[in-house]
Amino acid sequence: MLRPVLFLVGGLAMLSSCAYDNAEELFENQPTVACEVLSTTYSATISPILDQNCRTCHSSRFPSGNVNLEGYTQVKRYADSGLLVGVVSHADGFSPMPQGMPKLSDCDIARIKKWVEDKAPNN
Numbered sequence: 850m851l852r853p854v855l856f857l858v859g860g861l862a863m864l865s866s867c868a869y870d871n872a873e874e875l876f877e878n879q880p881t882v883a884c885e886v887l888s889t890t891y892s893a894t895i896s897p898i899l900d901q902n903c904r905t906c907h908s909s910r911f912p913s914g915n916v917n918l919e920g921y922t923q924v925k926r927y928a929d930s931g932l933l934v935g936v937v938s939h940a941d942g943f944s945p946m947p948q949g950m951p952k953l954s955d956c957d958i959a960r961i962k963k964w965v966e967d968k969a970p971n972n
Contacts, residue, residue, distance in 0.1 A: 884956035886963040890972040891921055895964050898957050899924065902947050914944075921971045928969040934962055 889895065899918050906913040917923045927933040935943035937953050945952070953961075964970075 884959055886956075886959050889960045889964045889967070891924075891964065891970065892972065894960050895924070896921075898953070898961065902950070902953055902957075906948070925969050925971070928965045934958075934965050937961055 903918050905911070907916045907918040909917050909919045916927070918927065924933070932943070934940070936946040938958050939945040939952055947953075952958075
């Protein structure tokens with residue numbers, strides 16, 4: 850008699866411990882993290898984005914498409930011409946970059962646009 854009762858209690862304990870949690874429901878009231886664009890600088894913001902997404906193919910060692918984004922001077926040239934914003938935002942008339950990879954995050958694109966709008970300073 851004790852064995853079936855223990856089995857029943859154990860089974861109920863296991864069933865009650867199972868749960869299905871949906872992340873959207875759990876965190877629906879959480880504030881979203883805002884994209885910080887006001888403090889965008891070349892050295893702390895733009896260069897790391899380029900390191901992570903562009904310079905594998907566009908450096909002095911591998912200037913794919915004859916585009917070198919290795920240093921500030923080279924990047925500034927593409928920023929001033931509108932090419933940098935055009936390719937990362939996948940604008941009409943520009944080759945979408947990074948090629949064969951997902952588009953940059955909206956936040957990274959906003960940071961690049963802000964930096965270019967601020968005249969692409971070397972900061």
